[in-house]
Amino acid sequence: GENVEQHPSTLSVQEGDSAVIKCTYSDSASNYFPWYKQELGKRPQLIIDIRSNVGEKKDQRIAVTLNKTAKHFSLHITETQPEDSAVYFCAAFTGGGNKLTFGTGTQLKVEL
Amino acid sequence: NAGVTQTPKFRVLKTGQSMTLLCAQDMNHEYMYWYRQDPGMGLRLIHYSVGEGTTAKGEVPDGYNVSRLKKQNFLLGLESAAPSQTSVYFCASKRRESSYNSPLHFGNGTRLTVT
Numbered sequence: 065g066e067n068v069e070q071h072p073s074t075l076s077v078q079e080g081d082s083a084v085i086k087c088t089y090s091d092s093a094s095n096y097f098p099w100y101k102q103e104l105g106k107r108p109q110l111i112i113d114i115r116s117n118v119g120e121k122k123d124q125r126i127a128v129t130l131n132k133t134a135k136h137f138s139l140h141i142t143e144t145q146p147e148d149s150a151v152y153f154c155a156a157f158t159g160g161g162n163k164l165t166f167g168t169g170t171q172l173k174v175e176l
Numbered sequence: 177n178a179g180v181t182q183t184p185k186f187r188v189l190k191t192g193q194s195m196t197l198l199c200a201q202d203m204n205h206e207y208m209y210w211y212r213q214d215p216g217m218g219l220r221l222i223h224y225s226v227g228e229g230t231t232a233k234g235e236v237p238d239g240y241n242v243s244r245l246k247k248q249n250f251l252l253g254l255e256s257a258a259p260s261q262t263s264v265y266f267c268a269s270k271r272r273e274s275s276y277n278s279p280l281h282f283g284n285g286t287r288l289t290v291t
Contacts, residue, residue: 065235095277098280106284107266107284108266110279153218162224162226164280165221167218168217169216
């Protein structure tokens, strides 16, 4: 089955700096890659997604890039703020689009 | 429009007891999922359903059963709870797409402790 690897597991940045989280996937048939943000004790919330026919997508301070050849995708957060502190999960849709496989998460801490 | 609703929010079970977690969605989604979340392991898929009356195994199905008798409900059962099933359980749903996929909508989770 699909395997999604996510790095780093923890990331600490200073407020205003950029943060980058990287993921790789194994199933070349995967065609949809969402990113979720989860605050402590809450449910995962979709923050951005990208489909396999697009190489890059941006939404204000958040951007995602996809390299289908290398089978990796990345989340970029610019001008980080304390409220960006949370756990971030990447994911890939597999199995004909029926199953979403998650990475193991990145704990992002934005320090003042 | 409540989205995805999970009940109960918290539960404590003794080893060997049984229980059912209920997930209900009011978005007319075809697909529904049960995940468990454990520290450092992300969200792992237990079972899922692509339509009323159908279910399929995910990554970690052992010790769980599911049923999808109505389109809006997806039940997760533990017949004989074990301490290894202590976790936070999330239900999610999505609509069926003809080509590229759509995002999952998550419930607020059920925190289960098995002693």
